[in-house]
Amino acid sequence: VAPDTKLKLVSLFQDKGHVVAMTGDGVNDAPALKQADIGIAMGLRGTEVAREASDIVLKDDAFATIIAAMRQGRTIFENIRKFVIYLMSCNVSEVLIVGIAVGVGLPVPLLPLQILFLNLVTDVFPAFALGLGQGDDATMREPPRDPAEPIVDRSRWIQIGLLGGAITGATLGAFVAALFWFELGTGKAVTVAFLTLALAQLWNVFNVRRPSAALLRSDVSTNGFVWAALALCIGLLALALGHSGLAGVLGLQWPGTEGFVLALSMSFLPFVFGQILLVLSHAKEG
Incomplete structure (x- = not known):
């Protein structure tokens, strides 16, 4: 030739709009x-x-190396996208929780050191684990993305807002229920809000999977680093609540059985909401 x-x-x-190698x-x-x-x-x-x-x-x-590099490149891009969506949705919820509570005249549901603890624990480790994902079998079956497409496009910003709003609603709901329904007192209600937010952020890691992937067979659920990060975070949360010195510094009180059940049950609501969003998104793409 x-x-x-x-x-x-x-x-x-190139004139037809293809990206040419x-x-x-x-x-x-x-x-x-x-x-x-x-x-x-x-x-x-x-x-x-x-x-x-x-x-x-x-x-x-070897031409096979080109395919392997394409797969790795797609995986890295998706990992960065998951990392950003996860962290942004968690941080949005923290801002909204405090802002809305103060705006409607409620006691502050989260103390500054509690927010710092969450940012250093429940945000960081799962996010790092998402960045170490190896992708899944569907990675190379997806159509090529537009090279000009940003990491966080319009649909992802909407996803961040919806996930952050769901975590916010669940945390404030648990706080209000603990404060006025169960009458646990402000100290225990703050602890319930802290636990609800922390656990909801941990379960939120499964809301950033690929919409076309099954929950139990996605590149998130099959990522061993994710499960290790969740176990580590739950252990650190237990330490923060069970160690009297650390609990005193963070302003945490033992919430009792009612508080634990309330926090655990409310923390799963954003996870369920996120899974519904993924199902709807997959149906729309299909």
């Missing part, structure tokens, strides 16, 4: 490698000219 023919083929695909090893491949969105030169038998004109050098000259 003549060099100008290769260049014309690349240009024709071009592989080559010779001097005559250089113009097409330069024109392509992603030029890939052979590392073993490729010429210096071809390597200089390319974006990527394929060290083993």
